[in-house]
Amino acid sequence: MLICPLDYRYGRKEMKAVFSEENNLSTKLQVEAALARAHAAVGNIPQAAAEEITRKATLEYVTPERVKAIEAETKHDIMAVVRALSEQAGEAGRYVHLGATSNDIVDTAVALEFKDALDIIEADLDRLIAVLAAQAKKHRRTVMMGRTHGQFAIPTTFGFKLAGYLSEVLRHKERVRELRKRACVGKMSGAIGTGAGLGPKFFEVQELVMKDLGLGYEEAATQLVCRDRYAELVFVLGCIATSCERYATEVRNLQRSEIGEVMEAFDIRKQVGSSTMAQKRNPMLSENVSGLARVVRSYITPQMESMVLWHERDLSNSSAERFILPHVAVLTDDILSKITDVFEHLVVHEDRMRRNVESAGGFIMAESVLLALAAKGMGRQEAHELVRQIAIAAEEKGTPFRAALAANREVSALLSPEELDRAMDPDNYLGRAPEMTDRVVEQAERALRKN
Numbered sequence: 001m002l003i004c005p006l007d008y009r010y011g012r013k014e015m016k017a018v019f020s021e022e023n024n025l026s027t028k029l030q031v032e033a034a035l036a037r038a039h040a041a042v043g044n045i046p047q048a049a050a051e052e053i054t055r056k057a058t059l060e061y062v063t064p065e066r067v068k069a070i071e072a073e074t075k076h077d078i079m080a081v082v083r084a085l086s087e088q089a090g091e092a093g094r095y096v097h098l099g100a101t102s103n104d105i106v107d108t109a110v111a112l113e114f115k116d117a118l119d120i121i122e123a124d125l126d127r128l129i130a131v132l133a134a135q136a137k138k139h140r141r142t143v144m145m146g147r148t149h150g151q152f153a154i155p156t157t158f159g160f161k162l163a164g165y166l167s168e169v170l171r172h173k174e175r176v177r178e179l180r181k182r183a184c185v186g187k188m189s190g191a192i193g194t195g196a197g198l199g200p201k202f203f204e205v206q207e208l209v210m211k212d213l214g215l216g217y218e219e220a221a222t223q224l225v226c227r228d229r230y231a232e233l234v235f236v237l238g239c240i241a242t243s244c245e246r247y248a249t250e251v252r253n254l255q256r257s258e259i260g261e262v263m264e265a266f267d268i269r270k271q272v273g274s275s276t277m278a279q280k281r282n283p284m285l286s287e288n289v290s291g292l293a294r295v296v297r298s299y300i301t302p303q304m305e306s307m308v309l310w311h312e313r314d315l316s317n318s319s320a321e322r323f324i325l326p327h328v329a330v331l332t333d334d335i336l337s338k339i340t341d342v343f344e345h346l347v348v349h350e351d352r353m354r355r356n357v358e359s360a361g362g363f364i365m366a367e368s369v370l371l372a373l374a375a376k377g378m379g380r381q382e383a384h385e386l387v388r389q390i391a392i393a394a395e396e397k398g399t400p401f402r403a404a405l406a407a408n409r410e411v412s413a414l415l416s417p418e419e420l421d422r423a424m425d426p427d428n429y430l431g432r433a434p435e436m437t438d439r440v441v442e443q444a445e446r447a448l449r450k451n
Contacts (some may be wrong), residue, residue, distance in 0.1 A: 010292065011330040012337060016115045019326035024063055024162055026170040028081050030213065032096060033057035035188060038208035039098055042201040048148045049092035056088040078102040098206070101191045103224040103313070108186030110325065111225070114233065115184045117329040118176055121237070124336035125173045126376050127451060131344045133444040138413050140437045143344035144261060144353035145149040145360070152360045154367055155426040158261075158342060158348060160433035161323060163440040165247050170440075170447060173242050183233040184227055185216040192312040193221035223313035231303050232323060236299035244339040245293035248286035251342060255283045260352045265345035279381035296331050299324045328338045362401035366391050369415075372423040376414040386410060 002008045017023060033054040040050035062084045064279030071080035097105070140159035147153055172354075188206040189195045195202035199386070210217040218225045256259045259315070264283045303324050306317035357364070366387050373383040386408070394404035402424050405411045415423065422428055 004234070006327065006330055011334050015117065015120050015333040017122070018113050019329060021064055022059060023113070025062070025081065025108065025110045026059055028078070028335050029057040029059075029085065030112065031105050031186070031209070032081070032085055032107045034209045034212040035098070035100055035104075035205070036092075036095060037212060038188075038205045038323035039095065043207055044097040044199065044201065044205070045098065046092075049095045049295060051091075052092035053085070053089050053096055055215070056092075057085055059086075077166040078105055081105070099190055099202075100188065101197070101223060104186075104190065107218075107225040108188065108209070108213065108215065108422050110321075111184050112185040112213060113325075114178070115214065117333075118180055118184070118282075120333055121240070121329075121336070122173065122176055124333055124340070125169060125176065125240075126448060127444040128336055128340045128343075129166065129169050129173070129334050129444050130448060131196065131340050132162050132166040134443045135159070135343055135346065135348075136166055136437050139348065139350075140434045140441075142350050142353065143357060143430065145356045145364070152364050153358055155429055157160075157430060157433050158350075158353065160430075160436045161250070162343075163437040165243075166444055167440050168243050169202055172236075172243065173235050173447065175239070179236050180231050180234060183212075185215065185218055185226050185229055187211055187221040189218070189221050191310060192223045193218070220381065222309075222311075224309075224317075227303070227307040227309070227317060228326070231307055232320065233278050234303040234328050235300055237328050238300045238403055241293040241335050242284075244335045245290045247291040247339055248283075248293075248397045251286045252283045252290070253344070255286075259356065261349055261356065262341055262351070263347040265347060285342050288333050289338050289342070292331050292335050296328055296335070300330050362424050363391055363395070365401070365426065365429065369411075369420070369424045369430045372410065372419065373414055378414060379408075406448060417437045 013183070033050075035043065036050040036053040036057075039045040040047045062081070066084045066087075067077075067080045070083050071077055072081055074083070078097075084098045086096045089096060116172055136159045138159070139162065140157060142158040143151055143155055144158050146156035184208070187193065188198070188209045189202065190197035195206070198205050208320070251262060251264065253259065255263050263281065264285055303319050306320055306324075309317060370383040370387040373386070374380045377384075387405075390404050390408055390411070391401060393399075394401050402420065404418065405415075405424075406420060411420070
């Protein structure tokens with residue numbers, strides 16, 4: 001019986017495979033094999049023993065079923081792995097897990113999973129960067145309404161809006177890359193981290209194991225890798241998921257019937273929007289992203305709490321992390337895939353964007369007009385108050401804003417009809433939004449070429 005939606009509804013195969021039961025066991029076996037090779041390299045055990053342990057440290061010989069059977073007796077997950085591997089290694093089995101403690105294996109295996117998971121997340125971010133850059137470039141001068149507090153503000157471009165998202169995703173890519181050196185870290189320092197059980201060549205053994213596996217190591221461990229590393233990883237993935245929710249929320253708002261400026265792609269041949277309202281085309285993917293992002297960031301708190309352990313360790317973090325780490329990684333990957341799909345196939349209604357700008361009746365150009373008056377010598381504050389009063393009166397009377405401005409003696413004394421027209425034209429009040437969009441797109445394209 002399947003209970004967790006990750007098993008039957010959410011998540012992609014590649015990321016699920018990283019945190020699968022089989023890969024969890026496989027990575028632990030990789031760590032045990034690397035430990036044996038390190039011991040052999042410094043002369044602690046025979047080379048032949050290390051080779052035999054390495055040969056047998058695979059799922060072909062050590063099966064999940066056998067490990068579960070041993071754990072049912074021992075009530076200890078790592079000892080079950082150690083015994084199962086020792087059984088298969090024969091005489092060499094006496095050297096399995098030599099000098100190690102459970103979390104040497106567990107935390108180092110988790111670091112291997114982190115490394116693979118972050119490879120997938122980086123690739124996801126690259127795909128999103130490419131899609132956002134293409135759309136931003138295409139719509140660099142697509143004029144639309146800018147909104148603050150849910151109200152009309154001043155004109156902007158859809159490309160500039162996307163450039164803001166793109167810049168944020170580029171920062172997330174930097175965070176993931178910077179995070180690697182702190183998150184992809186194991187330990188091989190034995191009970192409470194002193195290295196005593198690994199003997200006089202402890203430093204060499206730990207360094208050899210981690211170099212073999214392509215990981216860093218905890219410089220001053222307790223019995224486990226310090227959980228600030230895990231907390232940072234979960235927080236970064238939570239930030240990525242929340243950014244995606246921000247973009248998805250904008251799509252959902254712009255797809256509102258009364259706004260109608262963008263719309264998720266909809267397969268009119270087969271897709272159903274509602275079981276009863278046959279006309280519906282709902283932003284389903286964006287809503288899905290919003291819901292899953294809330295789940296991802298909800299794991300930040302329990303992972304932060306898992307930093308606080310008794311003395312050199314306790315087990316209060318273990319059960320929580322078995323939920324936290326796979327769910328955060330699998331869902332963040334799923335979210336990134338879905339938001340990329342949303343923007344890659346997004347339907348942009350440029351005509352509706354223009355109509356919404358025009359529906360503002362010119363009032364959104366109030367700032368442009370007051371600055372034009374200021375440029376003609378009127379004090380900025382005086383111009384602000386004058387335009388404010390004209391706008392309020394025009395709205396109350398239902399008078400077109402331009403006509404109200406033209407009828408005002410102070411305005412007409414400073415601005416000719418042509419100058420007023422220029423100040424009232426939304427296309428003339430985009431600032432440097434298109435150029436800023438170009439700069440962010442160029443930055444994204446450089447980052448992708450560098451990869």
